[in-house]
Amino acid sequence: DTGVSQDPRHKITKRGQNVTFRCDPISEHNRLYWYRQTLGQGPEFLTYFQNEAQLEKSRLLSDRFSAERPKGSFSTLEIQRTEQGDSAMYLCASRGDRGRGTEAFFGQGTRLTVV
Amino acid sequence: TQLLEQSPQFLSIQEGENLTVYCNSSSVFSSLQWYRQEPGEGPVLLVTVVTGGEVKKLKRLTFQFGDARKDSSLHITAAQPGDTGLYLCAGAVSGGSNYKLTFGKGTLLTVNP
Numbered sequence: 567d568t569g570v571s572q573d574p575r576h577k578i579t580k581r582g583q584n585v586t587f588r589c590d591p592i593s594e595h596n597r598l599y600w601y602r603q604t605l606g607q608g609p610e611f612l613t614y615f616q617n618e619a620q621l622e623k624s625r626l627l628s629d630r631f632s633a634e635r636p637k638g639s640f641s642t643l644e645i646q647r648t649e650q651g652d653s654a655m656y657l658c659a660s661r662g663d664r665g666r667g668t669e670a671f672f673g674q675g676t677r678l679t680v681v
Numbered sequence: 682t683q684l685l686e687q688s689p690q691f692l693s694i695q696e697g698e699n700l701t702v703y704c705n706s707s708s709v710f711s712s713l714q715w716y717r718q719e720p721g722e723g724p725v726l727l728v729t730v731v732t733g734g735e736v737k738k739l740k741r742l743t744f745q746f747g748d749a750r751k752d753s754s755l756h757i758t759a760a761q762p763g764d765t766g767l768y769l770c771a772g773a774v775s776g777g778s779n780y781k782l783t784f785g786k787g788t789l790l791t792v793n794p
Binding site for chain 1: 687714716721725726729735769776783784785786787
């Protein structure tokens with residue numbers, strides 16, 4: 567296991583379509599995050615899982631967004647009825663349970679373009 | 682209001698020059714990370730600092746965590762074109778749940794040959 571893996575790397579979709587992204591974290595990491603990054607900005611927190619439990623969701627995560635992490639392994643992020651404003655880089659990160667050391671490792675991201 | 686303020690936002694320098702970028706906050710952090718991100722890629726972790734006053738070196742990069750754990754700096758000596766990228770600081774607020782990383786907007790560094 568060499569790192570966090572995200573699929574697909576790029577997605578172009580028409581407005582109104584649904585899209586789903588997948589994240590495979592580092593295998594021994596129990597914590598998984600989704601972030602969104604737009605041009606010129608740092609990543610913005612979307613949601614957090616500890617094992618299979620979704621413990622926090624940002625206000626950025628509207629009701630069109632849903633994330634799951636069945637069995638506490640891989641995670642999916644689904645966006646329903648996509649809008650042009652959803653165009654962004656969607657980043658997944660994972661980390662183990664290390665107390666104060668909050669080293670999170672990121673995947674390469676999924677670049678979503680809504681046309 | 683941005684929890685983590687990074688400065689400068691943009692920096693363009695010549696190869697061989699030194700530079701410092703800053704990450705400031707009014708909040709205390711239990712730890713702070715620096716990442717480097719290239720276009721179209723995810724952020725890559727450079728370093729984690731945990732103790733106030735801590736200094737870490739990574740080849741030509743020197744990272745410092747402020748004594749009060751509210752700020753940090755990244756100094757690059759003799760910059761090279763390969764250092765070009767977006768430098769992001771991220772921290773977990775002390776006393777919070779300690780799991781959520783908050784990012785600054787980043788410093789976009791361009792090193793010209």
